[in-house]
Amino acid sequence: MIRRFPGGHPGRSAAVVHDGRVFAVVTAPEKEPSLLAQTRGALRALDTRLEAAGSHRSLVLSATVYITDMSQKAEMNQAWLEWVDMENPPQRACLGVALEGEDLVEITVVAALREG
Template sequence: MINRFAGLTPTRSRAVVHDGLVFTVAVAPDPVTSSMYEQSVKALARIDESLALCGSDKSKILSAIVYIADIKQKSEMNRAWDEWVDRNNPPMRACIGVELEAPHIVEIVVTAAK
């Protein structure tokens, strides 16, 4: 069975649960600042919200992919990540520099256990 949790637009789910796995994607909510650190903090907070909605939490994250618009700002994203991550259960994580739709400069994709 697939459970989909409604997103902000009718063509996107906020999160999906299937066979005990949670899949979710987050960007910083509006209003969006130009700070990599602030956008990362806000996107990670949305990850927390989505995981809770699905009956999970950050200790159960299996993997994360972080897309950032300027790889030179990775240290600012890392600072937010290090403050947020469950250090007793660190997930696998990849960070990839990509072109994102402005004003967003960070997008985070997470797979977690329920």
């Protein structure tokens, strides 16, 4: 069975659950001008989506972080290290890309569901 959680954009789900895994993509709800602020906002949004889908940051298996300016990767890393469960760190990749509008960061994750 596939469960889809409504997203804020037409044609997009906030999260999808299938076969014991949660798939989610987030951007920062508030388009602050700094990559650090947007990354923190996106990670807060990710917490909310994971919780709604029955998961948690400690259950993230892999993450791909897309940022618009690789020269600012240290800012993204700062926010990531504040957020990530250091006892259960996921696999993570970071790529420099062009994003839409005022987005400076986009994060996609695959996480396990909580047991029980």
